[in-house]
Amino acid sequence: MSNPFAGEWRYRSFLNDPAPVDNDPAKLEAILFAEALWTVKDAAASVFDGELSFGPGNVMDLKGIVTPAHDGVAAHAHIVGKGRPGTSTEHLFYDYDGSLTESWPNGVNQVPAITGSVIRVQPHDGEPAGLVASFIAVKTT
Secondary structure (H helix, E strand, O other), X not given: OOOOOOEEEXXXXXXXXOOOOOOOHHHHHHHEEEEEEEEEOOOOOXXXXXXXXXXXXXXXXXXXXXXXXXXXXOOEEEEEEEEOOOOOOOOXXXXXXXXXXXXXXXXXXOOOEEEEEEEEOOOEOOEOOOOEEEEEEEEOO
């Protein structure tokens, strides 16, 4: 694969709430903003082309620019996510900014991951634009 982000990733975003969850599953669930399958095509190394699927018919299209790894800095992507016209997601518009995580030389069973943040660009479902959450996407294939 030429694109470092190509493949399928389990995406999870979390509200940036600094309150402790104290090993309470209900508190942890309360800060989970979204969970989805993030699929990225093996496009040119500088192109991010994929989709974020929350389930059948509930998909956002993702387009962006990849900055390849260089001088010890991990590959980075800036992505625009828009809902598909004519579907339940058509009103969604988010921006994502993320980087591949460090590949530790002594890591045991390390799974590739992307970490970053996401911002709601336009309001929807009564929620205002501007909400920022953190995300992690863990490679599944």
